[in-house]
Amino acid sequence: MSAREKLNDDLILGKHTFRTINDKVNNVVLNQNSHTIPWAVCFMVGFMLLQLMGLVILWLLYRGIGIWGVNNPSMWGWDIINFVWWIGIGHAGTLISAILLLLKQSWRNSINRFAEAMTLFAVACAGLFPLLHTGRPYMAYWMFPYPNVLAMTPNFRSPLLWDVFAISTYATVSAVFWFLGLIPDLASLRDKSKNPIFKGIFGALAMGWRGAASHWQRYESAYIMLAGLSTPLVLSVHSIVSFDFAVANLPGWHVTLFPPYFVAGAVYAGFAMVLTLAIPVRAWYNMKDFITMRHIDWMAKVMLATGLIVFYGYLCEGFFSWYSGNVFEIDMMRFRMFGPYGWAYWMLILCNGIVPQFLWFPKIRTNLVALFIICQFVSLGMWLERFVIITVSLTRDFLPSSWGYFTPTIYDIGMFVGTVGQFTFLMFGFLRVLPMINNFEMKELLYRMTGRGHHHGHTAHALEPDLAGHTAGDGEEH
Amino acid sequence: MRRFNFLNYTDHTEEPYAVTMLARNPNVTMRARGVMEKCTYCVQRISAARIEAKKEGRPIKDGEVVSACQQACPTKSITFGDMNDPKSEIAKVKKQPQNYILLEELNTKPRTTYLTRLRNPNPKLGKES
Amino acid sequence: MAQIFHPRANILAKFSLILLATGPLLLLLIGTGVSRASYNTKVGMVADQPVPFSHEHHVSELGIDCRYCHSNVENSAHATVPPTETCMSCHSQIWTNSPLLEPVRQSYKTNTPIKWAQVNKVPEFVYFNHSIHIKRGLNCNICHGSVQQMQLASKGKAFFMVWCLNCHRNPEKFVNDPDKVFSIYEKGLKGTDHEYADLLPEERDILNSGEHTRTPEELAKGEAWVKKFGIKKKQLADCWICHR
C-alpha cells in the first residue's frame, strides 16, 4: 500500500514557504558548494566525450564522411539514426512546456525548465548529424532560399528540405521559449546574488525585469503565445522527420503510419530521457520536495501510454505488410524479423514492447531504480527502432543485387558517444549556472495550493481542479 | 547506379589541377567530395553533338551520339538515342516484345530499359543458345 | 537594493534587442554585398600582364577584327588566345625596337608561349562554348563589356550563374542576327568619318557598354530569331546545358 500512497503526493512536499522555495532553487546556482562529486564526474565525462567528438569531426571534415560506415547501399547509417533519436528526445521538453501549459497541468511546473533545456541540447546534438551528413557542411547555407548569385532555390518538394525548416524553427522557438521563461528567475538570481560579476551577468540577462504588474501581464501573454506556437511543433517536427522516410518508396518506409507513430515514439523517448535525468538529479540536489513521486509517476504513465502507441505501431507495420500482399513489403517484414538484423528487431520488441509493460504496476513506477532501468531500455529501444527502420530497409531493398550489410566504424561510435557527451556536458553545465526548476512558477503553485488567492483572478480558478493531490483525473488509482 | 563521393577521391589540392583534369576526361567535371555521382548518359557527348547540330541548323541525327559505354561494349548490347523520335534505333528496340522496365510498378519511369534474354523452353526445338 | 546598471544601460539593452532581430539580416546584406562587389568578382580589375596590350588601340584605332587574334571563336568552344606568331605578323615589321614588346620577341625567339593572365574565366564545372553563342548573334561585348574601349583588358561582367540564366531563361532578350556580331565594331571605329554611323540604338549600347534593355519591338525581333534558330526555351536553362 505504501507504493500507492506515494502516488498521491502533493506537487510540493514538505513545509515550504516562498522563501524556502526561492532559497532552495537559487542555492544550486549561487552556492558553488552545492555541487558534489556526481556533478563533477558527469560534467568531466561529458566534457571528455565532447572533446572526442571534436576530434572525430575534425577528421571527418578532413577526410569526408566516408570514414563512417555509410556506403552503398546503406547511404544512411548511424548518423541519421542518431539524428532521429536525438530529435525525438527533444520532444518531451516541448510537450511538457507547451501542451501541458495549454492544458493547464500544474505538474509541469517543476520539470519544465530542465525538460526544455534538454530539448535545446538534444536538438543541438541532433542538428550536427544531418549537417555533417551532407558531405559539405560548409555549403549548408545552400539549404536556405536566400537571394543568391546562382538564381537557385532549394528543392521544396524534398522532405529533406522540410526538415531543415522544421528543425531550425523548432530550435529557434524552443530557445526563445526557454529564455523567456527564464527571465523572472534570472531577475531573482540577480537580486539574491552577492557576487557583483554574477549580479551583472544575471542582471543583463534579466533584461531589466522588475516584477512590475505590467511586466507580468506582458510576460504571461507572450508566454502563452509562444506555447501556442510550440504546440504544433511537437507534432510537426517529428512528422516531417518521418516524411524523410515515408515519402521514399522503399519497402518498410513507404507507410502513412509513420508520422503519428514517430511522434508517439518521440514523446516516449523524451520522457524516458527526462526521467533518466530527473531521477538522479533530484536525489543529488535534494529536490525531492519539488519533483515528487507523483511527478515521476505521471511521467511514467505518459511513457506507458506513448509506449503502447509505439507498440501498436509495430503491430500495425506487421499487419500492413501482410495485408498489402506486396511481395517486397512482406519480405521486408521477414527480413526485419529473421534477416541478418533479426537480433535488433527482437531487442526492439523487448525494449519497447515488453519492458514498458512493467509500468502498469504502481510498485514499479515508484521504484526509482527499476524505473531508471526501464528508461534505459526505452532509450535503447527507440534507438534500435530507427536502426531497424533505416538499416534493414536500405540493405534489403527491391533488388538482391543491391543488398548489403551495414557495419559501423569507430567514427560512427565516436560521433554517437560524443553527442551523448555533449548532451551531458551541456546539461550539467546548465544545472550549475541556471535555475533547474522554475522558481517563480513553483511559488505561484504554492500560492494557489495553500488556498490563498482562491477567490481572486480567473487564472487561479482555471488551474484549480488539478492542483495538489485531490484531482479527479487519477481516479483509476484508488 | 548512383554513388556519393564519400571521400575525396579526386585530390583537388593536387597540382597542377588542370593536368589532373586533363588526365581524366577533360569534358567532365571531376566531382569533389560530398557530391553525388550518377550516370549522366554521357551528357558531354550529347552536348557536343547538340552544339554541332545547332550550328549547322539541323536536328541531331540518330546515332550521332554514342555513349561511352555503348562505344566500349564489344557485344553491342547497348543502344542509345532519342526515344521521342519514333524512327530512331532506340525507339525500334524499345518496341520489341523482350523490352522490359525494371521495377516498372514503382512508376519511377526510368529511361534505361532492358531486353530479356531469349530462351527456348522447348528443348526439342534445338539447343539453347 | 543598489542599482546594478545605470539607466543608460536601457539603451544598450534595447539596442541589443534590435540588433538581435536585424543582425542576421544585416549579415545577409553584407554577405550579398561583398559577394557581388568587384573585390570578389574582379570586374573592372586589370590583371598583371607580361605585355601591356591595348585592345582599344588595336581594335578601335587600327580596326583589327576580333577574329584576327581570337581566331577560333566562331568554330570552337574556346575563343583562344593568339600565339606569339600572330603578334609577330605585324610586330616583326613595326615597333621592332619597342622595349614594351621585348617579351613578345623573346617568346618568339625561344619558342615559348607568352604567359598571359586569364581575365575572363568560368569555373571548371562550367562548359562554355563560344561558337554557339556567336552563332546565336551574341556580341562579344554582351559578356565581356566594351573590350574595344579597354586600354588594358579587364573583366567586363561578373560571371554569376544568375546572369547566365538571365539569357538562358529568356533568350529573346539577347539573340540577334549572327552576321552582325563583328560588323558593329567596324561601324564604331574611332577617328574615322563613319564613327557611330548608322548604328541602331541597341548596337550603340552594346558597343558602349554591352548593356541594353530591349524595347518591345526589339523583343519581337528577338522572338523571331528564337523561332528561327529553333531554340528550345524549356531546355535552355537545364543544368546539363552548361554543367557536365
Ligand code: SF4
Ligand atoms: S558511359 Fe554509359 S553509364 Fe557512363 S555516363 Fe555514359 S551513358 Fe552513363
